[in-house]
Amino acid sequence: MGIVSSIAAFFSASAKRSDKLKSVILSDSNNSQKKEKLKTLCETRWIERHDALITFKQLYVYVVHALEDISHDPNPESSCKAALYLNSVTKIDFLVALEVTVTCFAYTLQLSISLQSKQQDISKALSDVMVIRSALEELREGTVGHFKQIFKDVSDIANLANVEICMPRICGRQTQRININSKDPETYFKVSVFLPFLYFILQELDARFNQRLSDIIPLQGLIPSNFSMYDDETILKAASIYAQDLSTDDNSILKAELRIWRHQWKNKQFKTDSAIDTLPHCTTVVPNIKILLQLFATLPVTSATPERTFSTLKRLKTYLRSTMSEERLNGLALTNINKKELLC
Template sequence: MSGKKRDGTLFSFFNKKTKNEHVNISNIPNDLDVIEDPDKSDAKIHPPEVLKMFVKEPLTNYKKAPEFLKHHASTQYHLLATEKISAFIQSFKTGESVEIMLNNKVSSIMESNRKRLVPIIKTIIFCGHNNLPLRGHRDDGILDIDSALVGTQGIFRSLLAFRIDSGDKELTNHIRSCKKNSTMISKTIQNDIINILHKVIIETIVTNVKKYKYFSILCDETTDISTKEQMTFSVRYIDMEEMKIKEEFLGFIELNSTTGSAIKDTMVKQLECYQLSLKNLRGQGYDGGSNMSGRNNGVQALILKDQPLAVYTHCFNHKLNLCISKACEIQAIRNLVGIVGSISVFLSTSAKRTNIMLEIISKDDSVPVPQKKKLKALCATRWVERHDSIITFRELYSYIVITLEELEKMSDSETACKAVGFSASIKRSEFLISLEIVANLFSYTKTLSLVLQSPKLELSKAFSHVNDVINVIENIRENSTSRFETYFKNASDMAALVGEDIRIPRICGRQTTRCNIQTTDPMEWYRITIFLPFIDHLISQLKIRFNEKLSEVMPLEGLIPAYIDKYDESNIIKAAMIYNEDWSGQIMDIQSEISIWKNKWSNIQTIKPDTVIETMKHCDEFFPIIKTLLHVFATIPVTTASAERSFSTLRRLKNYLRSTMGQDRLNGLAVLNVHNKMPINIDEVINIFSRSSRRIKTEDWSI
């Protein structure tokens, strides 16, 4: 092997014709070492490719050597080799091992890849938090920034292009230097990252549930846009550090069967998936469907066989809705609800009719403009809106009458015909009296409905609110004459606004289909025929449906200082013994602790705590059994409103444009949207991603 020459002399060799040819070494780049192999000097060489002659075979044709060498000096693999040999020489001089050098190189590649993933993960989180669809019609291949910015490649790629356009250097460097199979923005990578985000959020929630031991489950079912039966799955537990009741959404489960046994098996399997023990289950919250609440084969009964301490609660909001629906079966009230619903749909579904009504309201300067200017349709599932629709109709009554009178004059025969019928219906005395009665009584149940939807509500407080409303309505019933006089006067004023009077319907000698009270006083007639039956039905329904006092566990309410005298001590001890395995003691232990507890609060004259959470703040290590019992009592669910709210997320996520979304992707995006305030550790997400088959630790995506 000949040495490298840098003195400008000629470098000679034999060509295929055995003639000497020469090349001037000064024409060779200074950073290249020229090595001559005598064994190859007489080989028959045709003009080779640069990669072949310098990597696989030596250079023997020196005629174009300067051109080939200059090109070779600028190639990426030569620069990388130069960097490696420099590092090797440096390590040789400093004594640093090759193993350390390799580890440093791997660490450098890994750190570079992690930085490339950060803006991609943040963009997916942004889309999930804001319920934005990620994919577009064409969203494969290398990111075309100009095309993505105009929105032809989906929101996810558009947001990436927007980040690049706004100066995100890491993302810009990644997109420009990555290989086609290492862009990390494909739909497959999206699904992987969404699944990891879902896993991180769920693990955070489940860790807290395990930490505080006791929990309840909240479930409900609905059918999505692709006609799949989806069951929402949530948990309720007490955060003992923050002293808060929390109800957390965990995901949707596709049901292949809606029988009680099938749903129960699915729930148990899901709990095993989350590694939540059935031993710590202390409550169940469902609606009143037979497959959920059935005494023998319902889900609650089957769960109770495996875990007798999992107390079942029929959702309080569903029960309130059933009370109101049953009370509204009185003929006059039923007709009112039907007419209000039909008129609301008639006026609100047409832009032209809505604008006519808005114009009529804006022209009225005689009274303050009402806050609500549009009617709400009666909703079968949204409890507050059902109350609001009647109350809003009452407030806008005079404007509705004028609007219908205007619509009677329209050339559209169908619209005019309906307007005439609706106008005549709402001017009837029976309708006006019923509207006034229902609007006033619904104002009480509306407040109750709002309160019962709180995820922080406790069982004792829920019953207290229900009893408060029952007491108020019973007071109205006791003073029915004076109260109805006010309602009758208001109805008479509404009738006067439309040029009508409150009259008694015609009375015939023999009548079997309606009330035939022998009185000539309109106020007395409507009080007896409509007001009293409706209020009696409402009171009886509230008492019947909320009379389920959960008699076995409700005496634990007596541990709350505000209700300490409400229950006999023997009943409290009996309820405490049900949960004996949770506090593991003898009956004398709980007896002595309750006696000390009662004595403590009997000497306090200030305002006493009236909730479980407030009471638990006063339970120190001196009252361990009482603290455990209060913990379990607060875990028992009141309503499934939190579970119901997840259906709104489902409808926004899985719509007619995204009806084929897979279950894993659906759950990942749903959890991101519902828990959008939960902080996410990006490094943890990347760590999980790096443990997959993507080889983030060793593969350099830039070459």
């Protein structure tokens, strides 16, 4: 990602370089891509990172040709950097890493979009995560067939860019990089790049969702469509975490409300599948169930919502308003962020 980010910044920093890349793209009569420039890797928005990598892969051949032309530019700064970047991207290990990253990120792209939506709750988020995780597990189990197609795509791109397909030198003792004893490049890169990266993504999904939410996630058993997922004792144990927010600390009352809640939905054909959709069905008979569902619905899945305020504050806190008080800044920020609600 570091190389992709640096090259994107290299082209965007100069109008002359950007025009060079654009002219190379437009000069290809067989080009089916509508994109004419690279995207930078956003520091906070993962969706933009997905798009940046996919765009770089689609324009890879044109980037190589543009860097070759710029490396002969009279400007020493541009030519020197272009030569260094050209040397970095015309290596087979870079191409394999790029293709593997794009392939794996294709699975998580829609998940990233879903997790950053405003109406997302933990129950729906975990359901989406489990589906993506199962798909990635299947990808890992069928490594031989899947990576064969990945390596074929790498070979096609390498042939277009005149990149030699070979694997690094293997020695008896290696301490500075992965030293896989393999007879062909495909097996080497499968073991040294594809499998570790796939395992890393699975490990991160487990760390961010399963382990962190394991204590409170049984509360999703209060959602009618998830009644069979957890027994009463497991749900009550999770509810005890929010004991100070409930109207009672008597476990027997909470257990009775839980049974009433299950009985309320027993004969209904349609059962809601999210905490937000379930809340309107809560009656005064089950006040603690309603509180738990409210808490479960408002628990943040990611930090996407707070991060949305960064752009707003950047627009508001300009040098012309450097002496603005904190109270006024908060008021303007809330007004700007929630302008749709204010208009209604």
